[in-house]
Amino acid sequence: MLENETVLAVRLKPGQEDRLRAGHLWVFSNEIAKVEGSGAPGALAQVFTAGGESLGIAFYHPNSLIAARMLSAKVEAVDAAFFHKRLSAALAYRQRVCPGETSFRLAFGESDGLPGLVADRYGDCIVLQIFSAGMEARLPMIETALKELLDPRGIFLKNDHRQRSLEGLPGECRLLSGVVPERAAISEGGLSFLAPMGEGQKTGHYFDQRDNRAFLRPAFSGRTVLDLYCYTGAFAVNAAKSGAKAVLAIDSSRPAVELARENARLNGVEGLVDCDEADAEAVLESFAAGRQPFQPDMILLDPPSFVPSKKHLPKALRSYSKLNSLALKALPPGGLLATSTCSHHVGREAFMDMLRFAQAKARKPARLVALRGQAADHPVLLAMPETEYLHFALLEVI
Numbered sequence: 001m002l003e004n005e006t007v008l009a010v011r012l013k014p015g016q017e018d019r020l021r022a023g024h025l026w027v028f029s030n031e032i033a034k035v036e037g038s039g040a041p042g043a044l045a046q047v048f049t050a051g052g053e054s055l056g057i058a059f060y061h062p063n064s065l066i067a068a069r070m071l072s073a074k075v076e077a078v079d080a081a082f083f084h085k086r087l088s089a090a091l092a093y094r095q096r097v098c099p100g101e102t103s104f105r106l107a108f109g110e111s112d113g114l115p116g117l118v119a120d121r122y123g124d125c126i127v128l129q130i131f132s133a134g135m136e137a138r139l140p141m142i143e144t145a146l147k148e149l150l151d152p153r154g155i156f157l158k159n160d161h162r163q164r165s166l167e168g169l170p171g172e173c174r175l176l177s178g179v180v181p182e183r184a185a186i187s188e189g190g191l192s193f194l195a196p197m198g199e200g201q202k203t204g205h206y207f208d209q210r211d212n213r214a215f216l217r218p219a220f221s222g223r224t225v226l227d228l229y230c231y232t233g234a235f236a237v238n239a240a241k242s243g244a245k246a247v248l249a250i251d252s253s254r255p256a257v258e259l260a261r262e263n264a265r266l267n268g269v270e271g272l273v274d275c276d277e278a279d280a281e282a283v284l285e286s287f288a289a290g291r292q293p294f295q296p297d298m299i300l301l302d303p304p305s306f307v308p309s310k311k312h313l314p315k316a317l318r319s320y321s322k323l324n325s326l327a328l329k330a331l332p333p334g335g336l337l338a339t340s341t342c343s344h345h346v347g348r349e350a351f352m353d354m355l356r357f358a359q360a361k362a363r364k365p366a367r368l369v370a371l372r373g374q375a376a377d378h379p380v381l382l383a384m385p386e387t388e389y390l391h392f393a394l395l396e397v398i
Helices: 080-097 133-137 139-150 162-167 207-220 234-241 254-266 280-288 310-330 348-362
Strands: 008-012 026-028 032-036 043-048 054-060 066-072 103-108 117-122 125-130 154-159 172-178 183-188 191-196 224-228 246-251 273-277 298-301 336-342 366-373 390-397
Touching: 008 054, 043 066, 054 133, 080 103, 080 117, 080 139, 103 183, 103 207, 117 139, 125 139, 133 139, 139 154, 139 172, 191 234, 191 254, 207 234, 207 336, 207 366, 207 390, 224 234, 224 280, 234 246, 234 254, 234 273, 234 298, 246 254, 246 280, 254 273, 280 310, 298 310, 310 336, 310 348, 336 348, 348 366, 348 390
Parallel strands: 008 043, 125 154, 224 246, 224 298, 246 273, 298 336
Antiparallel strands: 008 032, 026 066, 043 054, 054 066, 103 117, 117 125, 154 172, 183 191, 336 390, 366 390
8 A cells, every 4th residue: 555545435336246246357437336535546445335345455546437446355455565466476477378488468457466557578678558547656666576576677667558548647658767778679489579668559569469470380381471560570570480482561650660671680581571661451452453463372460459449349340341351352262361359349259240241241251260369478357358359360261
């Protein structure tokens, strides 16, 4: 707890406790009957049923739709020892599911009992993203725990996500402590990558696709690959190192394309990977219409999230469907499409329905080879569907 912190009492309306008892960690503002006491956003609160039974402690925010984020089913101190224990358990889990790796998602918010905190490890450096006022107020405790566990060379705060505004938090990107390089040199699955630390998307590297990149390695052999939304080239490099005949990697961001080229050189496949700055949808339309000098027989489609909020879901699904339809049109029989969405607003069934619609629109029969999700270092909390956000499918045109 913070020094001299008063714990509020949050009392639920009748019948609102079942989801929390099942393990969900969010209390929504319309589920609360009353709050006793006052405190700054992110203050600690003990949550009670309408009948007075304690459900545990949470971060409370009076102005957020997610009014309380559960921390523990028991009443315990939220101090430096609390964060050390939670982060230690998170690290031990990653060491089990990512054996031998030193770069991975170290903490994934609610899935690690740390609501509103994301921590990515880049070798001897750490990048933090904070999404809740409760975590923001306890940043010094988090920093101390990370230093005790990993003794990092540097910790960088990349707090530029729009989600912070929902908790009244400003955007900022700054060095928290130590020294971090402009680009971190990391290893993943035996390959080497440079990841931008202060700029770029997410925290610099898409760790969430780690397992899917490894899964696709056998499928790349002998293929001509079109990698769309390539970012820093992790899929493209994997394809080239796994026997692809040629890889064309496309992204609309010039810095991303330049870094993808550098990552190809770093792994000795610059002669196989051609990186271009272009709009992915326009490129797909060109390939689907047969206006390109070659035809890919494998397409990687990993677009950014088109769903900033639930109200944008119908429009986003139409956009995803259009992209996937164009990709299927561009593939010959036997061609492979590896496609993803990365928003928790797109559930697995919605993802599959979108692919079915895209296939029908393209008039290209396809079989589902595999249906997968995010990497193991982004664990899904069974009671919280919101923690499952990445859906990945491998389709074969028949």
